[in-house]
Amino acid sequence: MLLHLFALLTAASTAVLIFAGGLVTSTGSGLSVPDWPNSYGWFMFTFPLENWVGGIFYEHSHRLIASTVGFLILVLAFWLWRAEPRRWVRRLGFIALGAVITQGVLGGITVLWYLPDPISIAHASLAEIVFCLTTTIALVTSPGWKARYARRGPVPDDRRLQHVALATLATVYLQIVIGATMRHTDAGLAIPDFPWMFGHLVPDHWDPKIAIHFAHRVGALCVTAMLLIATGHVFARHRNRPELFRPSILLLVLVTLQITLGALTVLSHKEYIINSLHVVTGASVLVTTLILTLRAHRARFGDVLGPAGLAADARLTAGPGHPGAAAGARA
Amino acid sequence: MRIGSIILALFVASVALAAAACGGGSDKSTTSAPAAPVTNPVDPATAGSVAGKVTFMGTPPPPQPIKMSSDPRCSNPDAKTEAVMVAGDGSLQNVFVYVKDGLGNLKFPVPATPLVLDQKGCQYRPHVFGVQAGQTIEILNSDMTLHNIHAWPQTNQEFNLGQSLQGMKDTHVFTTQEIMVPFRCDVHKWMNSFVGVVAHPFFAVTGADGAFELKGLPPGTYTIEAWHEKFGTKTASVTIGAKESKDVPFTFSG
Numbered sequence: 001m002l003l004h005l006f007a008l009l010t011a012a013s014t015a016v017l018i019f020a021g022g023l024v025t026s027t028g029s030g031l032s033v034p035d036w037p038n039s040y041g042w043f044m045f046t047f048p049l050e051n052w053v054g055g056i057f058y059e060h061s062h063r064l065i066a067s068t069v070g071f072l073i074l075v076l077a078f079w080l081w082r083a084e085p086r087r088w089v090r091r092l093g094f095i096a097l098g099a100v101i102t103q104g105v106l107g108g109i110t111v112l113w114y115l116p117d118p119i120s121i122a123h124a125s126l127a128e129i130v131f132c133l134t135t136t137i138a139l140v141t142s143p144g145w146k147a148r149y150a151r152r153g154p155v156p157d158d159r160r161l162q163h164v165a166l167a168t169l170a171t172v173y174l175q176i177v178i179g180a181t182m183r184h185t186d187a188g189l190a191i192p193d194f195p196w197m198f199g200h201l202v203p204d205h206w207d208p209k210i211a212i213h214f215a216h217r218v219g220a221l222c223v224t225a226m227l228l229i230a231t232g233h234v235f236a237r238h239r240n241r242p243e244l245f246r247p248s249i250l251l252l253v254l255v256t257l258q259i260t261l262g263a264l265t266v267l268s269h270k271e272y273i274i275n276s277l278h279v280v281t282g283a284s285v286l287v288t289t290l291i292l293t294l295r296a297h298r299a300r301f302g303d304v305l306g307p308a309g310l311a312a313d314a315r316l317t318a319g320p321g322h323p324g325a326a327a328g329a330r331a
Numbered sequence: 332m333r334i335g336s337i338i339l340a341l342f343v344a345s346v347a348l349a350a351a352a353c354g355g356g357s358d359k360s361t362t363s364a365p366a367a368p369v370t371n372p373v374d375p376a377t378a379g380s381v382a383g384k385v386t387f388m389g390t391p392p393p394p395q396p397i398k399m400s401s402d403p404r405c406s407n408p409d410a411k412t413e414a415v416m417v418a419g420d421g422s423l424q425n426v427f428v429y430v431k432d433g434l435g436n437l438k439f440p441v442p443a444t445p446l447v448l449d450q451k452g453c454q455y456r457p458h459v460f461g462v463q464a465g466q467t468i469e470i471l472n473s474d475m476t477l478h479n480i481h482a483w484p485q486t487n488q489e490f491n492l493g494q495s496l497q498g499m500k501d502t503h504v505f506t507t508q509e510i511m512v513p514f515r516c517d518v519h520k521w522m523n524s525f526v527g528v529v530a531h532p533f534f535a536v537t538g539a540d541g542a543f544e545l546k547g548l549p550p551g552t553y554t555i556e557a558w559h560e561k562f563g564t565k566t567a568s569v570t571i572g573a574k575e576s577k578d579v580p581f582t583f584s585g
Contacts, residue, residue: 053401
């Protein structure tokens with residue numbers, strides 16, 4: 001249980017990091033600290049507090065939060081390696097660690113190379129993957145997942161839901177990548193009105209930025225449609241399964257909030273708090289869809305542990321220092 | 332395991348995207364080598380000049396107060412934006428005027444004296460200036476706070492320097508003509524400046540009286556361009572003979 005709580009903390013801190021990253025871009029502070037990994041020549045953790053001014057406040061905070069998340073994922077990977085009996089979950093820990101290290105390097109490179117669009121877009125896109133990884137680890141270490149959500153009977157193996165959820169997940173991720181492209185190519189206000197586009201249903205003139213912005217709006221419609229199909233299916237067929245019903249409700253709330261924030265981002269001319277909330281809410285839509293997808297696939301994952309393993313798991317998840325941890329990890 | 336593989340694939344795809352899409356921080360600066368240039372071509376006995384005044388017609392937007400509260404060490408309640416500065420008689424300040432065309436294959440010595448770009452009161456001094464390609468720009472931090480100096484040209488090399496202490500100095504040389512290279516401080520969003528980099532010494536920036544003068548021009552026909560950060564560019568053609576001075580006025584409107 002402690003391991004699950006720690007994984008939850010790590011996933012939550014990743015969301016905070018994405019919000020902080022959104023603030024950096026929204027305030028145009030990405031280059032306010034020109035060096036990396038140092039900050040104005042100081043070792044990052046000794047940079048004087050009185051120098052956290054203007055854009056530096058956002059950029060340096062982002063770096064410190066990123067370092068904290070990196071450390072949490074390092075501990076999580078080590079903890080999983082010591083205590084987690086499922087090999088694929090242990091691997092997931094190391095994949096998350098590799099991803100967050102790559103993410104840090106991309107963040108550094110984008111500063112040193114003056115924010116080239118491809119690197120910045122990759123940095124934003126990989127951030128979502130890191131969030132997905134930490135969320136997945138938090139989910140699959142949860143008591144509900146381990147118990148196969150069995151309180152309401154056998155977990156359903158609904159192929160249609162699995163396919164729809166997976167397609168929705170891919171659509172949401174693609175939409176986020178388009179959003180990151182729009183953000184980093186400065187196309188956020190390429191279409192300055194909402195809900196119309198230059199007063200029309202479809203823009204009456206085009207350039208690359210307008211096309212990217214338009215793709216993001218079309219993507220929002222696609223995501224909404226996919227989410228309605230997926231959640232509608234859950235409401236129709238699995239209303240009695242709280243592990244599916246709850247994320248479906250949450251998804252409808254989140255996507256409504258997200259569309260509102262997207263509209264407000266345009267109408268407020270990219271007010272930086274609204275803009276950053278739009279980023280983190282998009283990430284929340286992604287991981288909630290991921291949770292729904294994973295839970296829809298729960299029947300396709302085997303039992304977490306056999307009877308002996310369950311007993312070992314109760315001991316091992318108490319902490320990495322437990323004497324039985326190494327033996328359990330080999331199981 | 333299946334989900335793990337999907338996530339791994341997405342992760343690998345993201346990294347591959349980054350690796351494939353960007354080849355690194357390339358040097359964007361280019362050099363052009365004119366054939367057989369004539370160095371130091373101006374004969375003082377025949378040199379003429381172009382002078383004039385830049386004015387603004389219409390109602391200019393008033394300078395806006397700058398809110399510097401994000402850095403207490405910048406506090407300057409009198410600070411105002413310098414993008415549009417128009418005097419009572421319509422004189423327009425901070426216009427970069429230069430010879431755009433007409434000098435052909437002539438080559439001019441580069442001044443040895445550096446031009447100083449100061450950061451003072453959390454504003455750039457000067458706001459608009461010119462240098463000759465190859466001339467050194469000395470960037471000085473006169474403030475009690477830290478600044479980054481971020482130049483983002485199109486043809487010259489982009490750079491981003493940090494100056495964390497008062498009195499720090501850095502130098503930079505732009506090698507290629509470029510109108511204009513913007514500077515900004517990403518710490519203090521309101522700070523920006525523009526430098527015109529030209530291959531010759533015939534440039535000027537208008538002061539509060541809107542006046543400019545390009546002295547020492549060899550006789551010939553020239554295209555003169557006036558650039559303003561908000562109002563764009565205006566050009567004029569002028570022919571000057573030996574020892575001749577011509578008046579070339581420019582008028583912008585908003």
